Structures are given as structure tokens and as C-alpha cells.
Amino acid sequence: MTKQRRSVPGVHPYDGPAGGWGALKATAIAVRTQMDNLTAPATLLRTNQPDGFDCPGCAWPDKEKNSTFQFCENGAKAVTWEATSKRVTPEFLAANNVTSLLQKSDFELEGYGRLTHPLVYNKETDTLQPVEWETAFSRIAEILQNVDSPDEVEFYTSGRASNEAAYLFQLFAREFGTNNFPDCSNMCHEATSVGLPQSIGIGKGTVSLDDFDDTELIISIGHNPGTNHPRMMGTLHEVARRNVPIIVFNPLRERALERFADPQNVIEMATYTSTNIASTYYQVKAGGDAAALKGIMKALLELNASEGNLLDNDFIAEHTQGFEVFAADMASTSWDDIEKESGLTRESLTQVATLYAKSKATIVTYGMGVTQHNKGTANVRLIADLLLLRGNFGKPGAGICPLRGHSNVQGNRTVGITEKPSAAFLENLEKVFGFVPPKEHGHDAVKAMEAMAEGRSKALICLGGNFAVALPDPEKCFPAMKALDLSVHVGTKLNRSHLLVAKETYVFPCLGRTELDLQASGRQAITVEDSMSMVHASSGKLKPASEFLLSEPDIVGRMAKATIPHTKVPWMELVADYSIIRDLIEKTIPGFDKYNERIAIPGGFRMPLPPTERKWPTPTGKAIFSVFDGVTEDLVVEGEDVLRMITLRSHDQYNTTIYALDDRYRGVFGRRDILFMSDTDLEKRGLEHGDLVDIETAVQGSKLRLENITVIAYNISEGSVGAYYPEANVLIPLDYIDKESGTPSYKSLPVRVVKHAVTA
Numbered sequence: 001m002t003k004q005r006r007s008v009p010g011v012h013p014y015d016g017p018a019g020g021w022g023a024l025k026a027t028a029i030a031v032r033t034q035m036d037n038l039t040a041p042a043t044l045l046r047t048n049q050p051d052g053f054d055c056p057g058c059a060w061p062d063k064e065k066n067s068t069f070q071f072c073e074n075g076a077k078a079v080t081w082e083a084t085s086k087r088v089t090p091e092f093l094a095a096n097n098v099t100s101l102l103q104k105s106d107f108e109l110e111g112y113g114r115l116t117h118p119l120v121y122n123k124e125t126d127t128l129q130p131v132e133w134e135t136a137f138s139r140i141a142e143i144l145q146n147v148d149s150p151d152e153v154e155f156y157t158s159g160r161a162s163n164e165a166a167y168l169f170q171l172f173a174r175e176f177g178t179n180n181f182p183d184c185s186n187m188c189h190e191a192t193s194v195g196l197p198q199s200i201g202i203g204k205g206t207v208s209l210d211d212f213d214d215t216e217l218i219i220s221i222g223h224n225p226g227t228n229h230p231r232m233m234g235t236l237h238e239v240a241r242r243n244v245p246i247i248v249f250n251p252l253r254e255r256a257l258e259r260f261a262d263p264q265n266v267i268e269m270a271t272y273t274s275t276n277i278a279s280t281y282y283q284v285k286a287g288g289d290a291a292a293l294k295g296i297m298k299a300l301l302e303l304n305a306s307e308g309n310l311l312d313n314d315f316i317a318e319h320t321q322g323f324e325v326f327a328a329d330m331a332s333t334s335w336d337d338i339e340k341e342s343g344l345t346r347e348s349l350t351q352v353a354t355l356y357a358k359s360k361a362t363i364v365t366y367g368m369g370v371t372q373h374n375k376g377t378a379n380v381r382l383i384a385d386l387l388l389l390r391g392n393f394g395k396p397g398a399g400i401c402p403l404r405g406h407s408n409v410q411g412n413r414t415v416g417i418t419e420k421p422s423a424a425f426l427e428n429l430e431k432v433f434g435f436v437p438p439k440e441h442g443h444d445a446v447k448a449m450e451a452m453a454e455g456r457s458k459a460l461i462c463l464g465g466n467f468a469v470a471l472p473d474p475e476k477c478f479p480a481m482k483a484l485d486l487s488v489h490v491g492t493k494l495n496r497s498h499l500l501v502a503k504e505t506y507v508f509p510c511l512g513r514t515e516l517d518l519q520a521s522g523r524q525a526i527t528v529e530d531s532m533s534m535v536h537a538s539s540g541k542l543k544p545a546s547e548f549l550l551s552e553p554d555i556v557g558r559m560a561k562a563t564i565p566h567t568k569v570p571w572m573e574l575v576a577d578y579s580i581i582r583d584l585i586e587k588t589i590p591g592f593d594k595y596n597e598r599i600a601i602p603g604g605f606r607m608p609l610p611p612t613e614r615k616w617p618t619p620t621g622k623a624i625f626s627v628f629d630g631v632t633e634d635l636v637v638e639g640e641d642v643l644r645m646i647t648l649r650s651h652d653q654y655n656t657t658i659y660a661l662d663d664r665y666r667g668v669f670g671r672r673d674i675l676f677m678s679d680t681d682l683e684k685r686g687l688e689h690g691d692l693v694d695i696e697t698a699v700q701g702s703k704l705r706l707e708n709i710t711v712i713a714y715n716i717s718e719g720s721v722g723a724y725y726p727e728a729n730v731l732i733p734l735d736y737i738d739k740e741s742g743t744p745s746y747k748s749l750p751v752r753v754v755k756h757a758v759t760a
């Protein structure tokens, strides 16, 4: 029986499947509002084509590089957003000072369009104004040369940067003398980068797209592909149509995981039908996955004890260690604790174990719902444990599939963007370039911001991104940005981090993926690595948004050349021809043999993934079972009224970039000031659908609050609530992190929700 509810402006239940005609319509709108009608079709058709550019939307790979255009609504939004005909001109910036721009929303700021000129902040007029590139570089060099220690400078990377730009950026920082590399990965899949090597020896996924053709079971935990990896929906759709079970663990009912109409499927489009995706949907509690995973494994061990032969004993004996201790921990974990913490019954978890025991090849896919918790790293190891029990590595149709974020975030790591470089890599740099790189590990994202807030770091150089808005706790981060001596931002569009100006601030506009990159040796291609470790070339064709733009490698190269007086790196030669950068990557990083030759092949090549050959680059050469202590992933806060808040991406956003104010599949339109809550939790608090509420952080010592939010009834697990990122970041303390990986726990903040006190 559906409940009679009051109507709330902008909230209308969405009953259709995800995808379908709605997705086509949304694409048409994205094109119409951002681009010139003549260039748009040709541009979109070049997305992910052999001679085209890699889609900046996400890191999901492409089935066949020579195939027809793979349709994706949110990829189209990412492309049209970059290829927009709107511009932020010097006249616009003269007429709108920084203080007034800071009053605008993130949505409005990026909506003004592409940056056209290199800019410097003028304190007197409080405006950003054009500056000559070389003037800017020499002033930046002067400031950087005068810091007390290179470790007072932070080098931030957002995962859109190409391998070539990222490699030059790390070379710049390391020759300058620091390993301070805060990056977006520190807020994203760091738990994977830290946890997986401990289990299987490498911090990357092990599946390829072909594995989805052979798999017999998919377990999907904590990711929302309908919005964030829409091209994955094509794959899941195919798998579901083969009647392969897809078991979902997610506190929210995400429509695309329930039902999807593939816009490439002519019959579904013509008949308005769709395909069910999840075979079973478990609405786990936010932060309850460790308990759920332990429950599945405990049940599997119990079934194995009674029925026998349900584990891959040969695999466990030959390839792993630590099984006995692991099994003892499962035995001593109580079903009561598992049920309470996961919100799921023993019966349900045993059903999953039964299906898992039947499957000869299983893939586990996961995203931010797993990594962004206090024990995110331990969660990732639990997923590896589950797969190890039945030998689900190194055979067709099986493996682990972390869904990466930014389109080249994985590549950035591979080419050296890490605050914890290996000794071998540093030795290679020294051998090839002849400078001595710093050995001491540097700052990750949270540590960098803490150092800035405490005045230990004085300068910040950002290769893309929106650092201060992406991190939690703006109350701490925003003043820290303003206290810097210098901030430099390389970006395509204006955002809040650019406007939180330091004593001196420069904003540099760069070429985007879609644009033609011409250097002294001719048209350049860049390379990226997708979620499945495929490295391939990308090259844009569009006329750049302005004649003053430089490419990212060019900006980094010139800044480095100006800053490091006796540099050992021939920066301008590298900028003139990116294939020389690739040669240097090949010389200093394993796995890039014949780099230039192999990217000439459409589709590129795969980076080495030893676990796919059942080789385990761990200290002992074996895959390792680990023990998750207890069942709780996050800080325990006493009190019946404490809820777990998830921060979410809407369908119309790319991280801090808000394309529009709708979240179609969740039935929210034209607004983002929403809190999703279950009927039971509304009732418990005497609240009604549509009430105004205030949210208070329930972490001890914190007074963070977010007021005037509209709470709406939603199909979300009891005890969990959801709000939009980045607005809800005001509630998350900066040090509320997974200690092992440093990742902020954006996905299960303890909060209290009270009715908004109306002041007269």
C-alpha cells in the first residue's frame, strides 16, 4: 500500500527504468544548452574512437575500439560541458570581483564557461585579471625558490590529467625536492591502493571486459553505475540478459541497478521495455558491508563444513597464506553482531553464500560505498578474502573490479603521482635524470590540507580539480586556502578553490581532452589508463576554447623550467614532442615497454597484472587472507537517535561540477537541499516527508551543522540517510578518516537529524 504523502516541490517519484528515452532526451538537452549545434554531433561521435579522444566522463573501458559510438548520457554531459561555447572573458572577470563570485553556487561558477586567459589575482581591485604566461611563471618561480623547504609546497593532482602531464608534474615536484602529492585518489580509491597490495600484491582491479562474458555471478557493492559509470550499464545489461545473477548491496534502491533500458537496444527502445539488472537487492546499512561480507564468508565456511567441497582447497593451499587465522576469526564472529551491523538476516547472507558456492567464476565490483569509511582499507581486503576462498583470481570470468573515478586517476598513480613512492622508482629517476629525488614520504590530501591549515605549508599548485571543495570540512579548508602565500590552479573552468585566493593566486586555463594539442613537432596525443589497466592514446580535434590556452604538459614544463635553476630535465624538448615523455616513462617505470609503438595499436595495451597469472607480488609471494577485527566499519556513537549519513552524487553532477540541479532517477528536480530518509526513521523522529530539518554531526567534539534541509521519504535502509556531495561536506570533520589509507569517511558519518527550529 503506498502512503498518501504531501507534495513537496521538486520531488516526484521516478517510476521508469534507468536509461531509455529519458537518457536520450537528457543528452539532447546537454548538447543544446552547452554547444554549437553544428560541432556537437561530430564531437560526440569522436568519443572513445580510435582516432578520437578518451571520454573524460569515467574510467570504464570500451568494448571494441573500432566499434560504433558507445552511447552514454553522462559521457555526453562531460564532453559538452568541456566543449561548451560559453566563455569566462577578462571583461566578465573585471565586472565580477572575486568576493561577488564567491557568493555564487558551484553550479553557477562552472556554468559561466571555459577560462580563456592566464589570470592573476589583483588585490586592489579584488579581481582576476589577465597576465602574460612568462610573467606569471617567473613570479611563481621566485616565490617557490624562496620557501624555507620544498616540503612547504603541495602538488595536487585531479585524475583527469594525462599520463604525460602527470609524469612531468611529479618530475617537477621531485626535482624541486618534495613528495607532497595530495591527489583525488586520496579521497577515492586509496583504500584500494593500500588494501589490495596487502592481499594480492597489486592495487588495481584484475578483471577485463571479456571476463564479464564468462562470469557466472556478479556481486556489486556500493557503487551507482547508472550515474557514475553508465557505459558499465551496457555490460551489466548483457550479463543480466544471460540470466547471470547480479547481487547488489546498497542502502539505497538505485534505479539503474533495478531496471535499465539500454539506449543501444533497438527493441527495448521501440517497445518501452527494460531489463531487470539486480537478481537480488540487499539494502545493507551504510557502513554494514564488513558485517555482510563476513556473514557471507561465515555462512560459506559453515556450508562447507556440512556439505564439503565448497572452497577451492587446492588454490588456498598453493597460492595463499593466513587461511587458518582467517577461518578462526569467522568462527568467532557472532551472527548476532553480523545481523545487527549489516541490517541483513543470516538467512539472506546464507543465500548469497549458496549462490557464491555454485558459481565457477565470480566478479565483485565495488565503489565509494566500500572505500569511504573509517575501515575502507580493511573492507577492500575482505572483498579479496571472499574471492580467494573460491580461487576467483587468474581464471576467466573472475576477479575484483574496483570502479575507478576520474578517467585517468589510475594512470596518474602508475606514472608516479604518489606521496609514498617506491625506492625502486626513485632510483630509476635518479639514474635517468641525474638529480637526487627526496626519499621521505610526503603529504596525502588530508595531511596537505592540515599542513596548510596549521601554516606549515605555504604554497599549493593544483593540476586540475577543486581541492578545497572536494575535501571535507570547508570551515577548516577555506581559510587554509586563503592563508597560503601562493596558490596556482590549472583548470578549464572557474571553481571555488580558484576563488579562495591566497596572498598571490594564478589561474591557468588549459586545453581539454576534446581539443587539438599542437606542439613544435605537430599534433600530439596523450595517453590514459582505464579501470582495467588498458593504456591507450587520446587526441582531440576541436579548436581550443581560446588562443591563449596551453596544454597541461606545456604549463607544467614551463613552470618547472622557470622554477628549477639548474634543472637536469630538458623540459621544452619534452613539451615539443610528447613521445619523448613516453620514452622517459618507459625508462623509469616497469610495464611500459615499447610504449610509443604499442599505443599506435587501437585499444592500446594492458599494464602487467600478475594476479591474473596467479602470481602474487606480496612480500611472501602468496595471496594473503586477512582478518577484519570485529564487524564495525565506522566510529561507534552511542544513542538510538544516531543515523549514518551517506554523501551522494546526483545524476547531473561530476564531483564538484554540477551540470544541472536534477537527480532524475531519485526523483529530485531543480534542487539539492534534500535529505533521503526511510519511512521508519521519519516516524521515529516525528518527522514528515517534506519537513525542514537540521543535521548535526554526532562525532564527539564536533559542532558541525547543516540547516534548513528538506527531508524526504525514500527507499533507503533503516538507520541510513543520504545527502548530496559537496553541500554536505560542511558536516564532515577533516580528520574523520580511514587511518590506514587517509581516505575521508564520506559515506557513514554519524549524525542526528532534528526538526528545523523556525526563528521568527
Ligand SMILES: Nc1nc2c(c(=O)[nH]1)N[C@H]1C(S)=C(S)[C@@H](COP(=O)(O)OP(=O)(O)OC[C@H]3O[C@@H](n4cnc5c(=O)[nH]c(N)nc54)[C@H](O)[C@@H]3O)O[C@H]1N2
Residues within 6 Å of the ligand: 057, 058, 074, 188, 221, 222, 223, 224, 225, 227, 228, 229, 249, 250, 251, 252, 254, 284, 285, 286, 287, 288, 289, 366, 367, 368, 369, 370, 403, 404, 405, 406, 646, 647, 648, 649, 651, 653, 654, 655, 747, 748
Ligand atoms: N556522472 C558522473 N560520473 C562519475 C562521477 C560523477 O560525479 N558523476 N565521479 C567519478 C568519480 S571521481 C568516482 S570516484 C566514481 C564514483 O562512483 P560511485 O562509487 O558509484 O560513487 P557514489 O556516487 O559516491 O556512490 C556510491 C554508491 O554507494 C552507495 N553507498 C553509500 N554508502 C554505502 C555503504 O556503506 N555500503 C554500500 N554497500 N553502499 C553504499 C550509495 O548509495 C551509492 O549508490 O564515479 C566517477 N564517475
Ligand SMILES: Nc1nc2c(c(=O)[nH]1)N[C@H]1C(S)=C(S)[C@@H](COP(=O)(O)OP(=O)(O)OC[C@H]3O[C@@H](n4cnc5c(=O)[nH]c(N)nc54)[C@H](O)[C@@H]3O)O[C@H]1N2
Residues within 6 Å of the ligand: 110, 158, 159, 160, 161, 184, 185, 187, 188, 189, 368, 372, 405, 406, 463, 464, 465, 466, 467, 469, 470, 471, 472, 490, 491, 492, 493, 494, 495, 510, 511, 512, 513, 552, 647, 648, 649, 654, 655, 656, 657, 725, 726, 728, 729, 746
Ligand atoms: N562528501 C563527499 N566528498 C567527496 C566525495 C564523496 O563521495 N563525498 N568524493 C571524493 C572523490 S571520489 C573525488 S575523486 C574528489 C574529486 O575531487 P577533484 O578531482 O579535485 O574535483 P573535480 O570536481 O573533479 O574537479 C573539477 C575541476 O576540474 C577542472 N578540470 C576539468 N577538466 C579538466 C582538465 O582537463 N584539466 C584540468 N587541469 N582541469 C580540469 C575544472 O576546473 C573543474 O572545476 O572529491 C571527493 N569528495
Ligand SMILES: [Mo]
Residues within 6 Å of the ligand: 184, 187, 188, 189, 404, 405, 406
Ligand atoms: Mo573519485
